[in-house]
Amino acid sequence: MPEGHIIHRLAGQNFRTFGGRPVRVSSPQGRFADGAALIDGRTLDEAEAHGKHLFLGFGDAWLHIHLGLYGGFTFGAGPAPAPVGLVRLRLATDDAYADLRGPTTCELLTPAEKDAVHLRLGPDPLRADADAGFAWRRISRSSTTVAALLMDQKVLAGVGNVYRAEVLFRLGIDPHRAGRELTRPQWDAIWADLVALMHDGVGAGRIDTVRPEHTPEAMGRPPRVDDHGGEVYVYRRTDQPCLVCETPVRTEEHAARNLFWCPSCQRR
DNA sequence: TCTTTATGGCGAT
DNA sequence: TCGCCCTAAAGAT
Numbered sequence: 588m589p590e591g592h593i594i595h596r597l598a599g600q601n602f603r604t605f606g607g608r609p610v611r612v613s614s615p616q617g618r619f620a621d622g623a624a625l626i627d628g629r630t631l632d633e634a635e636a637h638g639k640h641l642f643l644g645f646g647d648a649w650l651h652i653h654l655g656l657y658g659g660f661t662f663g664a665g666p667a668p669a670p671v672g673l674v675r676l677r678l679a680t681d682d683a684y685a686d687l688r689g690p691t692t693c694e695l696l697t698p699a700e701k702d703a704v705h706l707r708l709g710p711d712p713l714r715a716d717a718d719a720g721f722a723w724r725r726i727s728r729s730s731t732t733v734a735a736l737l738m739d740q741k742v743l744a745g746v747g748n749v750y751r752a753e754v755l756f757r758l759g760i761d762p763h764r765a766g767r768e769l770t771r772p773q774w775d776a777i778w779a780d781l782v783a784l785m786h787d788g789v790g791a792g793r794i795d796t797v798r799p800e801h802t803p804e805a806m807g808r809p810p811r812v813d814d815h816g817g818e819v820y821v822y823r824r825t826d827q828p829c830l831v832c833e834t835p836v837r838t839e840e841h842a843a844r845n846l847f848w849c850p851s852c853q854r855r
Numbered sequence: 856t857c858t859t860t861a862t863g864g865c866g867a868t
Numbered sequence: 869t870c871g872c873c874c875t876a877a878a879g880a881t
Binding site for chain 1: 869870873874875876
């Protein structure tokens with residue numbers, strides 16, 4: 588379930604649950620046993636997200652977590668129960684615990700190594716220190732498609748397949764257009780929309796992009812059912828009618844990821 | 856009880 | 869561009 592909004596939400600959840608207190612750190616599955624032992628019992632004093640990367644600060648050691656495609660956290664109250672499934676990392680106090688399963692990265696970094704991660708990431712619409720101009724300079728010079736550029740974490744950090752599809756729909760931009768074919772006002776609108784949508788996503792814990800006038804209720808349609816839970820225009824709506832113009836939503840594989848768009852609403 | 860799928864990203868070719 | 873890594877749940881058989 589992880590695009591950037593989820594990671595920022597997790598930074599907050601972890602800090603609210605464990606911040607300022609000594610935390611028992613373990614790896615029931617064993618694959619992170621050595622790292623867990625190094626920080627076991629230390630106090631969590633910072634939690635931060637940059638794009639899809641989560642950083643939990645334990646003194647001079649940073650726990651760096653990336654959920655990949657299907658990693659996830661489970662939080663619970665009370666003493667931690669026997670682990671279910673492959674729990675790579677468990678954080679626990681006497682009254683709360685968090686289990687991490689399936690991450691692509693779970694490692695300890697020095698401050699310098701953490702800095703290096705930040706340096707290879709583009710601006711994150713959810714961070715106050717984000718420099719949108721950095722992304723624009725890359726995009727406006729590129730012959731790569733806008734679809735691929737928005738997913739490139741070196742260009743822009745935190746946007747995933749859902750936000751990419753949805754923001755391009757909302758602004759009527761054909762995903763196949765080259766970055767250099769975008770206008771500055773279009774880029775400014777993309778950035779502004781991402782900032783707003785992703786902040787909403789942090790609060791809601793899901794991705795909702797459909798404007799009030801196009802919700803199923805407003806359109807007299809049956810409510811949409813999808814695993815990811817949010818209300819969206821095109822993501823995973825292949826062959827279903829566009830919520831605005833009724834044209835069937837199209838999909839194709841694009842740079843090894845599924846791309847969704849409305850061929851009528853999104854023009855070059 | 857299989858096979859497939861997923862909101863990601865890396866390194867090799 | 870391909871193969872591969874991580875895990876669980878849903879879908880097919």
